[in-house]
Amino acid sequence: MINKKVKNVQEALQGVTNDMTCMFGGFGLSGIPENAIAQLVKLDVNGLTCISNNAGIDDFGLGLLLQKKQIKKMVSSYVGENDAFERQMLSGELDVELIPQGTLAERCRAAQAGFPAIYTPAGYGTEVSEGKETREFDGKMYVLEYAFKADFAFVKAWKGDAAGNLIFKGTARNFNPNMCGAAKITVAEVEELVPLGTLDPNNIHIPGIFVQRIFQGDVYEKRIEQRTVRPKL
Numbered sequence: 001m002i003n004k005k006v007k008n009v010q011e012a013l014q015g016v017t018n019d020m021t022c023m024f025g026g027f028g029l030s031g032i033p034e035n036a037i038a039q040l041v042k043l044d045v046n047g048l049t050c051i052s053n054n055a056g057i058d059d060f061g062l063g064l065l066l067q068k069k070q071i072k073k074m075v076s077s078y079v080g081e082n083d084a085f086e087r088q089m090l091s092g093e094l095d096v097e098l099i100p101q102g103t104l105a106e107r108c109r110a111a112q113a114g115f116p117a118i119y120t121p122a123g124y125g126t127e128v129s130e131g132k133e134t135r136e137f138d139g140k141m142y143v144l145e146y147a148f149k150a151d152f153a154f155v156k157a158w159k160g161d162a163a164g165n166l167i168f169k170g171t172a173r174n175f176n177p178n179m180c181g182a183a184k185i186t187v188a189e190v191e192e193l194v195p196l197g198t199l200d201p202n203n204i205h206i207p208g209i210f211v212q213r214i215f216q217g218d219v220y221e222k223r224i225e226q227r228t229v230r231p232k233l
C-alpha cells in the first residue's frame with residue numbers, strides 16, 4: 001500500500017536546510033501552505049530562494065520569513081502589500097526577480113512535466129528578455145525561459161489521502177497544482193486527510209505521483225489582504 005503520510009509538519013520538513021530553493025503555492029493569501037511557512041520560521045533556516053506568485057503581507061504568509069530576513073531571493077509576479085519586502089529590496093538586502101504571472105506558472109509546469117525550458121511571447125522587447133535567447137515562430141518573437149529547479153515545493157490542498165492524491169478548493173486551485181512535482185520533494189498540507197479509496201478518482205486534481213509527503217495541517221486562518229464592505233445605508 002502506498003503511504004506518503006507523515007505525522008506532522010516537523011516530519012514533513014525534514015531535510016530543509018539553509019540556501020535551498022523552495023516553491024510556495026497560493027495566490028495572495030489564498031491557498032498558501034500556512035503550516036509549512038510557520039515551521040520554516042521555527043527552523044530558522046536562512047538564505048532561501050522563494051518561488052511564489054507573491055510575498056505575503058507583513059505579518060502573514062511569506063512575510064513571516066521576510067520579517068526574520070530568512071529569504072535571500074524572491075522570484076515572484078506580484079510583491080505589493082508587504083512593507084518588509086519593499087524595505088529589503090530597496091536596501092539591497094533582498095534579491096528580486098519579477099516574472100510575468102503566466103510565465104511563472106509555465107516555468108513551474110515545465111519543471112513538473114520534465115521539460116527543460118519553454119518559449120513564451122511574454123516580455124519580448126522589454127527588460128524581461130534582456131540577455132535571454134529569443135526565437136521567431138510563425139512571424140512572432142518568443143523568449144526562452146528555463147524551467148525552475150527547486151529543492152522543495154510546499155502546497156496546500158483541501159483534501160488528500162495517504163497516497164498523495166489531492167483535491168483543491170476554490171481559489172486555492174491556482175499555483176498549487178503547477179508546483180506539485182516541480183521540485184525534488186513536494187510537501188502537501190491538507191485541511192482533511194481522508195482514508196485511501198475515499199476520493200472520487202474523477203475529482204482528483206493532482207495524482208499522488210507528484211507528491212512525496214502529505215500531512216493534515218492545523219487550523220487555517222484563511223486571511224485576505226483587504227476586506228471591503230459597503231457602508232451602512
